[in-house]
Amino acid sequence: MRSGRVNLREVHKAYGSFRALDGVSLDIKAGEFLTLLGPSGSGKTTLLNVIAGFERPDLGSLLVDDVEFITRPPHKRDLGMVFQNYALFPHMDVFSNVAYPLKLRKVDKPSIRRRVMDALEIVHMQHLADRRITALSGGQRQRVALARAFVFEPRLLLMDEPLSALDKNLREHMQIELKRLHKQLGMTTIYVTHDQQEALTMSDRIAVLDKGRIVQLDVPATVYDRPNCKFVAGFMGETRFLPVERRDQSYVLDGRPLRLADTRAVSSTGETWLMVRPERLRWQGDASSDNRIEGRVLDVVYRGDCNQVSVSLPGGHEVAIRHSGAERQPLPQPGDTLALWLPAEASLVIGSAAP
Incomplete structure (x- = not known):
């Protein structure tokens, strides 16, 4: 398997006055599963298209294994791509769809047969090699698209929201399958999604984008548990924010000093907030x-x-807590006065902007 190390430096892309990418720099390790996460318009798909060669940036550098790729056309970048709509050939059967990139590379027929069947076995589709694409379910088509993307062993595997068209149960199942597939193949994978649960489930690292910039880049647990600003915290999970007041080196909520296990500095300017998630609150404390x-x-x-x-x-602020039925406290009713507890280790104060 080829290396697939990617280095982007100060990549800019604008469409008129709209800055889709605003000086993005990013290092992706060989064999890493990196997810580009963000809302619509954040720049994640544009960044993927720059790596794929479908978009030419206005400024910047894209190195793959220390070779400049900015001017290289997509078909010479040695990458596999899985699109949101899968882009399969409906007039071909499963085998022919997966074999297509090998035929383009003039691989001999015996090798094509072996490699296609090996790829279909990896995605559990070998028994449907002769079936037409139009006769497949959404999940089966997604597996065929994956097999076609990696059958020629590209150095990069790019995926643009490939699970968005699937129902919830199948989508969650395929998240686990994709994670296992990445572990088995070991190729550098760059995945685009707006679904934070997908990113947390599958990624080695997550790059959170907003307004054409990478706001936070870290492992999933850190991005979720220790977001570096209000935008990232609000995008990850069911987060509520309570305004807090800064007093010297401490923070105050409703006149009471907050107990914080993490006393890292937040931005010295702007508002500060206590991040509250339902699963972090407790019924007793x-x-x-x-x-x-x-x-x-x-x-x-x-x-x-x-x-x-x-x-x-x-x-006028609001928080939420989950009651599973296992708590000692009975389920409250609308209108009840309720005291909740947030442990110090789960209490995180963040700023409006990253420090």
Whole structure:
């Protein structure tokens, strides 16, 4: 398997006055699964298209294994691509679709047969080699598209929201399958999604983009548990924010000093916020070590595996907590006064901008 190390330096791309990419620099290690995560218009697909060669940046450098790729056409970049709509040939059967990139490279017929069947076996589709594309389900088509993308052993595998058209259960199943496939093949994979759960499930690292820039780049646990600004925190999980006041080296919520395990500095200018997620709040706590949050129950929503309880706080703010039925405290009702607890280790103060 080829190396597939990628280095981007100060990549810019504009469409008129809109800056799709604003000085992006990024190093991707060989064999890494890197996810480009962000909302629509953040620049993630444009960045993928620059790497693929479908977009020419206005400025910047793209090195793959120390070779400049900016002027190299897509068909000479040695990459596999899985599109959102899979882009399969409907008039061909499964075998012919997967064999197509090998035929373009003039591989001999015995080798094509062996490599196609090996690829189909990896994605559990060898028994459907003779089936027409039009007779396949969405999940099966996605597997064929994957097999076609890696059958010629490219140095880079690029995927642009390939699971977005699948239903929830199949999408979650394919996330695990893709993670296992990456571990088996070991090729550098760059994945675009706006779904934070996909990014957390599959990635070695996540690059969170906003307005054409990389806001945070780190391993999934750090991006989720220790976001570096309000934008990243709000994009990851069901996050609520409570404004806090800075006093010297401490922070105050509703007149009470916050107990924080992580005392890293946030941006010295702008507003500061306490990040609150439903799974971090507790029904019971210790007044000597935890942060108390008290309010009035707004509503209780049944979600199958739990009830989500929304609580209105002074100042018009709101938090939520999950009640699974295993808690000692009974399920509250709308209108009840409720005290919740946020442990110090789960209490994170962040700024509006990254420090």
